[in-house]
Amino acid sequence: MTLAKAMLMTAPAIQKKARTTRPVAVHEEVYQRLRHAIISGQFEPGRSLSVRSLAAEFGVSAMPAREAIRQLAALGALEFTPTRRVTIARMSKSKLDELCEARLALEPALAVRALKGKGAAREKLAAELVRIDALLDEAIKRGDSADYAKFNSEFHFKLYEAANAPVYLGLVESLWLQTGPFMRVVIGRVGTSSLVDQHQEAVRAIRAGNAVKLEAAIRDDIKEGMTNIARADLS
Amino acid sequence: MTLAKAMLMTAPAIQKKARTTRPVAVHEEVYQRLRHAIISGQFEPGRSLSVRSLAAEFGVSAMPAREAIRQLAALGALEFTPTRRVTIARMSKSKLDELCEARLALEPALAVRALKGKGAAREKLAAELVRIDALLDEAIKRGDSADYAKFNSEFHFKLYEAANAPVYLGLVESLWLQTGPFMRVVIGRVGTSSLVDQHQEAVRAIRAGNAVKLEAAIRDDIKEGMTNIARADLS
């Protein structure tokens, strides 16, 4: 059993019927769990998945697994082989180049939209980001790659969700889903200790309501992250 | 029967089993037809759809229709209401703003990637674009809104596919799927005769291998298209 499979299996089987309020659809929960696992780098590029293996792991029928797979494929996180097998998206240098460029085009612009709120909302956001960043720093110290990836994506998505820009957010989610397997390779090769980020600079810019500085922090953060991926030598 | 439904119904029921080479999956064909209809503005924002109505229209079972719906929802073209009904994505001024900004961020950069080929490939692309643009101009003269939308999207996607940048292309496809229903409102209100574009400038820039001019043409094309949408008064 692989690490990725073990991590998925630590979650209990999905509760199917709550009967109190409207339950989250099973396929949505399968999607969210898979999304998280992919963004966190729990799957290596090219790894095979199947409808039935996912259904078994999550303790559900094939239908919700199919729907989750279809969604993730639409977002570029999963690919169908020419013989119709499902795999985690594969990586290449050209794809990394595209992901980097597209992220640089979208994420700073998205982030500054989070500055439109009042000072109190910005301060609340900043405090939340500081909390997440502290957990991230601890994960780095422990060399805990799973928590590193978890809190890094939480930091970014907390900020991007605060921007209240659903079109942008959908695009960025797709980019992160495609980048996740790259991150798995990075962390496997360089560990967590050499990973740097610009989260503190971002928090400072948010507190100051400074769009130019926030864009710069996000841009630098992306560049550094992508440099790590490129350095890990994909071939 | 609405216009949109009639247009879908003019297509024959999907051929299910070719038996010669590997058939295109039924769900993929449903997806492609729906994608085209949405990008072409054949559905008004907020229009209800259902798995069974689509299945009936395409002459297939519910499964391929479900999968197509799931894919399109992941790309933002369809939405689920709080009571789990499926609708075409609704529009708003804020969403239009986001779409415009994201398109400006991505499409010029994508287009210039198509200039990386050799001169012969660029000339071939330019010739193909000229052919499509001629069909587009005829559609404008005839006031044929369906052909207008069809050839306009064909022009753009022919260019963007030539860029050989699948990550970018997936993002842009999502943006066009979300913009399509806006275009339906525009064409309904202002007709085709006042629609202008920068396609000839784009073709000139492609022939010259001039990235700066191509970016500018695409940028201006997007701005003009989006100005039309804004002018059509969404509220």
Next chain:
DNA sequence: GCTGCAAGAATGTGATCACATTTACGACGC
């Protein structure tokens, strides 16, 4: 005309099944 209610129809969802194709594995021969 408006409101509330009941009944029937419509709907998304999850389960299950069968089919065509692909993959995995063991046996055999070189």
Next chain:
DNA sequence: GCGTCGTAAATGTGATCACATTCTTGCAGC
């Protein structure tokens, strides 16, 4: 060890069904 073949298992796919929830429509009362 490698290649080939046959068999069984795995896989994505489309079909069908049933269930819980929502929507629509007709009717009655005010």
